[in-house]
Amino acid sequence: MDVLLFFVTAAVALVGAIAMLVSRNAVHSALFLLLNFGAMAVLYLLLQSPFLFTIQLTVYAGAIMVLFLFVVMLLGAEQVEDTPDRIAWQRPLGILLGVGLLGVAAAASLRGAAGQPAPGGEAAASFGNPAELGALLFTRYLLPFEITGVILLVAVVGVVVLNQRGRQQAPAKPPAGD
Amino acid sequence: MVPTAYYIILSAALFTIGVLGVLIRRNAIVVFMSVELMLNAANLALVAFARERLNVDGQVLVFFVITVAAAEVAVGLALLVAIFRTKNTADVDEVSTLKG
Numbered sequence: 001m002d003v004l005l006f007f008v009t010a011a012v013a014l015v016g017a018i019a020m021l022v023s024r025n026a027v028h029s030a031l032f033l034l035l036n037f038g039a040m041a042v043l044y045l046l047l048q049s050p051f052l053f054t055i056q057l058t059v060y061a062g063a064i065m066v067l068f069l070f071v072v073m074l075l076g077a078e079q080v081e082d083t084p085d086r087i088a089w090q091r092p093l094g095i096l097l098g099v100g101l102l103g104v105a106a107a108a109s110l111r112g113a114a115g116q117p118a119p120g121g122e123a124a125a126s127f128g129n130p131a132e133l134g135a136l137l138f139t140r141y142l143l144p145f146e147i148t149g150v151i152l153l154v155a156v157v158g159v160v161v162l163n164q165r166g167r168q169q170a171p172a173k174p175p176a177g178d
Numbered sequence: 179m180v181p182t183a184y185y186i187i188l189s190a191a192l193f194t195i196g197v198l199g200v201l202i203r204r205n206a207i208v209v210f211m212s213v214e215l216m217l218n219a220a221n222l223a224l225v226a227f228a229r230e231r232l233n234v235d236g237q238v239l240v241f242f243v244i245t246v247a248a249a250e251v252a253v254g255l256a257l258l259v260a261i262f263r264t265k266n267t268a269d270v271d272e273v274s275t276l277k278g
Contacts, residue, residue, distance in 0.1 A: 002179060002180050003180050006180040006184060006185075010184070010188045013188065013192065014188070014191060014192070014195075017191075017192050017195040017196070017215055018195060020195075020199070020208070020211060020212075020215070021195055021198060021199050021202070021203070021212070026205050026207050026208055029205075029207075029208050029211055030207075030211065033211050033214065033215065036192075036215065036218070037218065040218055040221075040222060043185070043188075043222060043225075044222075044225055046180065047185070047225045047226060047228075047229040048229055049225050049228075049229070049237055049240075051237070051241075052221075052225060052237055052240055052241070052244075055241065055244055056244070059244055059245075059248055060214075060218070060244065060247075063248060064214065064247070064248060064251050067251055067252065067255055068207065068210075068211060068251070068255070071207065071255045071258060071259060072207055074259070075207075075258070075259065075262045075268055077205060077206075077207055077262065077268035083269075085204070085271075086271050090201070090202075091202055094198060094201030094202045095198065095202070097197075097201065098194050098195075098197055098198040098201065099194075101193075101194050101197055102190060102191060102194040105190035105193065105194065106187055106190050106191075108190075109183060109186035109187055109189075109190050110183060110187070127229070127232050127234070128229075128234070128237070132234055133234050133237055133238060133241070136234055136235070136238055137238055137241065141238050141242075144242055145242075148242060148245045148246065151245070151246060151249050152245065152248070152249050154249070155248075155249035155250075155252045155253050156252070158252075158253045158256065159252050159253060159256040162253070162256040162257060162259075162260050163256050163259060163260060
């Protein structure tokens with residue numbers, strides 16, 4: 001049952017990713033990526049990570065994709081790839097390198113997966129409890145947790161600074177090396 | 179239980195699709211979406227290994243990755259909007275001068 005569910009979800013994730021890659025309209029790309037994120041959330045649930053399932057749905061599928069769709073529609077940048085590539089050979093070369101990377105990654109993952117067997121037993125039953133994750137987050141990973149707070153604050157300030165209008169003439173920028 | 183190798187191969191495939199998106203597509207927003215896809219693929223591998231080793235630390239790392247990705251998307255999209263306002267294009271080929 002688990003394996004069947006995995007294959008169905010993996011197929012959905014792959015279809016979403018490939019459709020994002022090939023669709024010409026950026027809005028369609030964003031919606032296919034949303035499908036992919038949803039499938040990823042189900043995979044997290046299969047891997048006994050209910051907390052990450054929730055985070056994936058709210059942060060990725062909710063907040064981030066809404067931001068993407070908002071910007072695509074705000075800019076009206078749905079189709080900008082009508083003109084041919086400036087470098088004609090860049091697409092076939094990209095595909096070739098991508099296939100090469102897939103080969104290397106698959107070989108490495110198969111090699112790495114052939115290690116010692118995974119631990120099992122009663123620890124497996126209680127694994128992935130959100131309470132355990134939260135306790136770890138506020139004890140051993142307290143400093144990284146606070147740093148993420150600072151990162152989010154910097155991101156907010158950065159977005160405000162990048163998109164402010166009408167203050168271009170103010171002497172905010174030092175005339176360095178212009 | 180599904181073997182971890184299946185998850186890792188799926189993760190590798192999704193990562194490759196993301197790399198292809200960055201290499202092939204020229205719409206800056208789609209390039210950015212491909213970066214998000216790569217982050218997600220790495221997250222999937224982390225969660226799969228965390229499940230295999232029964233170690234919650236991998237999940238904590240994924241939590242941090244998602245948080246940083248959210249900040250990155252906010253700043254990146256603000257940059258795209260700023261570029262679009264000055265250059266009036268979202269094509270990465272058109273934005274090649276590094277001048278304002």
